[in-house]
Amino acid sequence: MNPLDELVDFKTGRQKRIIYSDPGIYEQEQEKIFGRCWLFLTHECQIKEPGDFVRTFMGEDEVLVVRQKEGDIKAFLNTCTHRGNRLCKADHGNSKKFICNYHGWSFGFDGKLNGVPLEKDAYKDQLDKSKFGLVEVAQIASYKGLVFATFDETAPSLEDYLGEMKWYLDIWLDAMPEGTELIGTAMKVELPVNWKLPVENVSGDGYHLGWAHAGAMTVSSSMSVGGLEVGNTSADNSGAVSVAGMNGHAVLAALDGQSGYGFYPDPTSAVDYLEKNRQTVIDRLGEYRGKKMWGSQINMTVFPNLQMLPGLNWFRVYHPKGPGKFEMWTWAMVDKQMPDELKQTILNNVSRTFGPAGLFDNDDGDNLQAITEQSRGWRTKQMDVYTNMAIGGEHSRDEMPGVVSEGLVCEQNQRYVYRRWLEMMKAKDWSEVPSYNSLEEARATEQGNG
Amino acid sequence: MGEQQASNEVYIALQRQLYQEARLLSSEQYDDWLAMVSENIHYAMEMPQRRFREDKGHRVPDKTPIFNDDMAALMMRIGRFKTGFVWSENPINSIRHIVSNVEVFEAELAGQYKVYSVIEVHRSRLDAERKRLTAGREDIWQQTATGYQLIKRNAVLDDGVVLDSNINFFF
Ligand code: FES
Numbered sequence: 001m002n003p004l005d006e007l008v009d010f011k012t013g014r015q016k017r018i019i020y021s022d023p024g025i026y027e028q029e030q031e032k033i034f035g036r037c038w039l040f041l042t043h044e045c046q047i048k049e050p051g052d053f054v055r056t057f058m059g060e061d062e063v064l065v066v067r068q069k070e071g072d073i074k075a076f077l078n079t080c081t082h083r084g085n086r087l088c089k090a091d092h093g094n095s096k097k098f099i100c101n102y103h104g105w106s107f108g109f110d111g112k113l114n115g116v117p118l119e120k121d122a123y124k125d126q127l128d129k130s131k132f133g134l135v136e137v138a139q140i141a142s143y144k145g146l147v148f149a150t151f152d153e154t155a156p157s158l159e160d161y162l163g164e165m166k167w168y169l170d171i172w173l174d175a176m177p178e179g180t181e182l183i184g185t186a187m188k189v190e191l192p193v194n195w196k197l198p199v200e201n202v203s204g205d206g207y208h209l210g211w212a213h214a215g216a217m218t219v220s221s222s223m224s225v226g227g228l229e230v231g232n233t234s235a236d237n238s239g240a241v242s243v244a245g246m247n248g249h250a251v252l253a254a255l256d257g258q259s260g261y262g263f264y265p266d267p268t269s270a271v272d273y274l275e276k277n278r279q280t281v282i283d284r285l286g287e288y289r290g291k292k293m294w295g296s297q298i299n300m301t302v303f304p305n306l307q308m309l310p311g312l313n314w315f316r317v318y319h320p321k322g323p324g325k326f327e328m329w330t331w332a333m334v335d336k337q338m339p340d341e342l343k344q345t346i347l348n349n350v351s352r353t354f355g356p357a358g359l360f361d362n363d364d365g366d367n368l369q370a371i372t373e374q375s376r377g378w379r380t381k382q383m384d385v386y387t388n389m390a391i392g393g394e395h396s397r398d399e400m401p402g403v404v405s406e407g408l409v410c411e412q413n414q415r416y417v418y419r420r421w422l423e424m425m426k427a428k429d430w431s432e433v434p435s436y437n438s439l440e441e442a443r444a445t446e447q448g449n450g
Numbered sequence: 451m452g453e454q455q456a457s458n459e460v461y462i463a464l465q466r467q468l469y470q471e472a473r474l475l476s477s478e479q480y481d482d483w484l485a486m487v488s489e490n491i492h493y494a495m496e497m498p499q500r501r502f503r504e505d506k507g508h509r510v511p512d513k514t515p516i517f518n519d520d521m522a523a524l525m526m527r528i529g530r531f532k533t534g535f536v537w538s539e540n541p542i543n544s545i546r547h548i549v550s551n552v553e554v555f556e557a558e559l560a561g562q563y564k565v566y567s568v569i570e571v572h573r574s575r576l577d578a579e580r581k582r583l584t585a586g587r588e589d590i591w592q593q594t595a596t597g598y599q600l601i602k603r604n605a606v607l608d609d610g611v612v613l614d615s616n617i618n619f620f621f
């Protein structure tokens with residue numbers, strides 16, 4: 001048996017605590033997860049003109065994402081090919097060239113090395129500049145405005161990587177004819193937390209909402225969200241679903257068509273917008289998604305580190321910074337066609353609920369930090385943690401793809417996220433990574449373990 | 451600078467006000483704090499983005515909002531603290547608001563003053579965990595029959611990445 005099988009048990013919903021603290025496991029994640037998966041880079045709206053760039057991360061690798069002259073997008077390691085200095089220190093901007101601060105090598109925004117000081121006097125014209133351009137990612141592609149890249153040239157196409165998750169992503173990215181945009185720049189927070197904990201939380205943990213966020217829910221709820229109650233006194237799971245089994249991607253969704261705006265003290269303008277445009281969305285996405293899902297409280301997770309909540313309108317990526325640290329970047333994402341006033345209302349609400357001073361976000365950090373710390377002690381880290389709620393409730397539904405369980409309060413999605421984590425960690429290369437998008441496929445590809 | 455310094459009397463009164471405000475915020479006396487905040491408050495804080503000096507930033511804003519609150523939003527935040535359900539603030543965390551670099555100028559409207567200050571927030575949390583956040587503030591305070599009232603606060607956090615897991619307090 002592969003020793004990695006000890007770490008996660010999909011069937012019983014068990015994980016070893018050391019996956020949140022062990023430096024060796026973290027090192028392997030860098031190679032096998034962040035070195036292989038398609039990772040979110042930016043939204044196309046953030047780099048519209050040639051030379052527009054953003055500086056971001058793929059795992060711990062720093063990358064520059066730059067709009068090219070012909071309109072395509074390239075991504076380079078943000079590092080000088082001479083002695084390895086960081087090339088660009090700005091978060092974003094527009095630049096026709098990037099000049100290294102150390103010895104002055106100058107790179108075009110297409111990544112080519114154009115200028116080397118003292119090329120003649122010191123290098124005697126012997127430097128082959130064509131060999132020292134910036135290093136590009138292996139593959140880069142967009143899905144409806146979202147730009148992703150991978151370091152692995154053998155990775156499946158982005159379309160295949162996203163699989164049936166696209167059906168859910170479209171509920172936001174393709175609901176309105178003009179698509180989406182991020183407003184402004186990211187709110188950034190560094191947390192002393194293992195990167196997997198916020199991912200598992202947002203992927204499927206509707207359980208913590210009524211308890212961890214009881215204070216925030218008390219003051220900001222204006223309608224019922226997925227049958228949850230403050231204080232977790234009861235939960236009506238009938239009007240919501242947990243969906244996973246799509247190669248690690250996951251969805252939590254209420255099915256009422258409005259509750260995405262349930263944590264707005266006054267959701268009127270947002271709900272007006274929804275009802276005014278609902279027919280358009282039904283025409284584009286069909287009755288089920290248009291009526292029941294568009295506007296609902298939905299959590300979407302694109303494995304490994306991208307999450308978005310239409311309705312609450314936040315869009316978030318996590319950058320690991322060591323086993324016990326990550327940076328969280330949060331934007332407000334809106335439909336381009338929304339009226340400006342509604343966009344402003346949404347931006348305010350995103351910073352008020354899930355920004356660095358967000359009523360909800362400020363409840364999560366300490367819990368996740370504590371779990372990270374409680375995976376370090378010599379005796380404590382030998383323990384397990386569990387996502388064993390509602391095992392056996394998995395089923396298929398004609399209306400939607402993926403593996404479905406009832407309700408927001410259910411730990412199915414976390415089990416599937418960790419299953420994917422294990423599959424990626426065990427595979428020698430992409431040819432060994434199973435692919436599944438339905439219950440039958442998920443069952444057929446299940447790897448037996450302890 | 452084109453700005454007109456306030457009289458010494460006003461300067462001292464507003465400095466007192468800021469010290470008192472800092473003490474109220476540090477001791478979570480939010481109702482007393484609200485008494486010195488106008489109904490029409492605009493309470494805002496942003497965080498900076500790193501960009502090149504020559505980049506004038508016409509495409510995207512160079513700051514990101516953290517707070518952009520009116521009175522209803524402030525009341526909502528304070529309401530959350532009062533629910534007793536904010537587990538991260540129980541046990542009580544020690545917090546100090548340190549105010550300095552106070553400057554007071556006449557504002558455009560009579561009876562209003564523009565007040566610059568630097569705020570440093572120290573928090574001591576679980577075990578040896580200690581956080582320190584600093585921000586510059588630009589306020590407008592209004593003289594009223596019952597004392598000075600805060601009508602506008604624009605704070606700018608110094609960090610491009612917030613180094614604390616929550617901001618369960620005010621600047
Ligand atoms: S390290 Fe960049 S020019 Fe030398």
Ligand SMILES: [Fe+2]
Nearest residue numbers: 208212360364
């Ligand atoms: Fe949460």
